[in-house]
Amino acid sequence: MSNRFEHRIKISFTSSLFHSARALAQARFRNRHPVNGGSGCPVIVEGRRDMETLRALGFEGPIELVNRGWGQSRLIAHFYDLYGRKNPVDGGPAVMLLMDWDRTGIQIQKKLLGRMRSLDMLIDESTRKTLMRTVELKTPTVEGLKNLVDDLVPLINLEDPPSDIVF
Numbered sequence: 149m150s151n152r153f154e155h156r157i158k159i160s161f162t163s164s165l166f167h168s169a170r171a172l173a174q175a176r177f178r179n180r181h182p183v184n185g186g187s188g189c190p191v192i193v194e195g196r197r198d199m200e201t202l203r204a205l206g207f208e209g210p211i212e213l214v215n216r217g218w219g220q221s222r223l224i225a226h227f228y229d230l231y232g233r234k235n236p237v238d239g240g241p242a243v244m245l246l247m248d249w250d251r252t253g254i255q256i257q258k259k260l261l262g263r264m265r266s267l268d269m270l271i272d273e274s275t276r277k278t279l280m281r282t283v284e285l286k287t288p289t290v291e292g293l294k295n296l297v298d299d300l301v302p303l304i305n306l307e308d309p310p311s312d313i314v315f
Contacts, residue, residue, distance in 0.1 A: 164281075164282035164283065165282070165296070165299055165300065165303065166303060167278060167281075167282045168278065168279055168282040168283055168296075168300065169300050169303030169304045169306075169307060170278075170303075170307055171274065171275045171278035171279060171282075172205060172275065172279075172300065172304050173303075173304045173305075173306075173307030173308035174274075174275070174307070174308070175191065175207075175244055175246075175272075175275040176205065176206055176207050176208075176304060176308050177308045178235075178238070178240070178244065178272070179191055179207050179208070179209035179210070179211075179244070180208055180209050180311060181208065181209055182237050184208070184311035185311065186209060186237075187235050187237040187238040187240065188209055188210065188235070188237055189209070189235050189237075189238075189240070189241070189242070189243065189244055189272070190209065190210035190211065190212050190231060190243050190244070191207065191209075191210070191211050191212070191243075191244045191246050192211075192212045192213075192214060192227070192243055192244065192245050192246065192247075192260070193211060193212070193213060193214070193246050193247070193290055194213070194214050194215055194247055194248060194252075194253060194256065194290070195213060195214070195215045195291075196213065196215075197291040197294075198213075198246070198248075198289070198290040198291050199211045199213060200291075200294075201290055201291050201293050201294045201297070202246075202290070204294060204297050204301075205293065205297060205300060205301060205304060206301060206304060206305070206310055208311065212227065212243075214247070214256060214260070220259060220260070220263065221263075224260070224263045224264060224267070227242075227243060227264070227269070228264075228267050228269060231243055231269075232269075233267070233268050233269050233270060234269075234270045235270075240270065240272065241269075241270035241271050241272035242269050242270055242271070243264070243269070243271055243272070244271075244272040244273070244275060245257060245260060245261065245271055245272070245273050245276060246273075246275055246276050246279075246290055247260070247276065247290075248288060248289040248290055248291075249276070249279070249280040249284060249288055249289075250288040250289060253288075253289070257273070257276070261273070279293075283296070
């Protein structure tokens with residue numbers, strides 16, 4: 149009986165890992181610099197450790213930090229001035245918001261979304277929504293994905309090969 153239960157957990161975790169990897173691969177592709185075939189779409193995260201985790205997952209493009217000692221009004225104005233309403237390369241959302249899915253991250257996400265949308269900025273939060281569903285029980289933060297890097301990177305590379313690998 150316990151053997152079956154363990155098997156089910158492995159299958160469901162593997163399935164959720166594939167969904168997480170697919171979402172991260174799509175985000176990594178949009179984040180990649182246009183010279184390398186991406187859109188140069190910035191990912192906005194809470195702090196330095198979140199940025200380090202995304203770099204470990206292979207994100208090469210711009211990653212912006214919320215916690216930089218600025219007020220939210222100045223931060224939103226900076227993002228609007230720098231990135232505009234929509235991405236000039238693919239016409240999609242101007243930025244990707246990837247706050248943690250803990251209580252603080254949810255509050256920051258809501259505040260930033262409200263202020264950015266009031267400026268008619270298009271925001272991509274699909275990666276965060278997918279990660280909330282698939283790895284919520286493993287980790288409540290972006291930084292916690294660092295424990296899954298060894299499992300996620302090969303799966304992400306299947307969906308979105310790194311720009312320096314040529315087949």
